[in-house]
Amino acid sequence: MTDPNADLTADFIEATRSSYDAIAPAYSAEHPDGLGEGPVETGLLTAFAELVRTATAxxxxxxxxxxxxxxxxxxxxxxxxxxxxxxxxxxMVALAREAHPQLRFQVGSMTSLDVPDGTLDGLIALYSTIHIPDADLPGVLAEFHRVLRPGGYVLLGFQAAEDEHLHLSERYGQDISLDYYFRTPARVASFLTRAGLPLYAEVLRKPQDEEKRPRAFILAYKPPAAD
Incomplete structure (x- = not known):
């Protein structure tokens, strides 16, 4: 049976890909390190790394x-x-390889990850699931669950709002077609739980400087396999 949502999924993936291709140079120039020295973000990455290292042989x-x-x-x-x-x-991948030639970057969609089952000890997605429509988010989180080994961790970061949809047709002087889906932490947590990824911790940071929305971070995990 043909999936009636397949064309819609393909449409938003292609729109997101072409939009970021168009703005990649300007975006990368403005955000060479988008985390800056923010203590909350830095602390969460450190905590994520420590949890993953501790749980990995x-x-x-x-x-x-x-x-x-x-x-x-x-x-x-x-x-x-x-x-x-x-x-x-x-x-974006080409610019990342240029900026960090010692690291590996690959082109791919979170809707269908080219990663074997149960091979990742951790997974992080900062401000990237915001481009996924509600109808496709369960499938994305199912992919996250699939590629994580039992006991692995996932850290999501996103702008928090009460189910807000924003469409941009221009950014950095480029014509684009980019959709943003801002959700409450409780709503994202419910998606994660239904995907088999229960919560470990949740942080909500108030907007800073020119930010318009709070920043939410959810740390979840794939339960260890039963003995």
Missing amino acids: GEAQVADIGSGPGYVTARLNALGLRAFGIDISPH
Whole structure:
């Protein structure tokens, strides 16, 4: 049977890919390290890395989903993890490889990850699931669950709002078609729980400087296999 949502899924994936391809140089120039020295973000990455290392017998492998210019991937490696980046935009991937030639980046969609089952010790997605419509988010989180080994962790970061949909047709002077879906932490937590990824911790940071919305971070995990 043909999936009636397949064409809609393909449409938003292609729109997101072409939009980030168009703005990649300007975006990367403005955000060479989008985390800056924010103590909340830095602390959460450190906590994530420590949890993953503690739960892993050997060298921990993690994926940065929606890696963009690659600065989060680089930070994860600096924290002692074997991290690689996945991004839907070939132009973003090319710029990340140029900025961090020692690291691995690959083109891919979080709706269908080219990663074997149960091979990741951790997974991080900062401000990338915001482009996923509600109808497709369960499938994305099912992919996250699939690629994580039992006991692995996932860290999501997103702008928090009461179920707000924003469409942009221009950014950095480029014509784009980019959709943003802002959700409450409780709503994202419910999606994660239904995907078999119960919560470990949740943080909500108030808007800083020119930010318009709070920043939410949810740390979840794939339960260890039963003995």
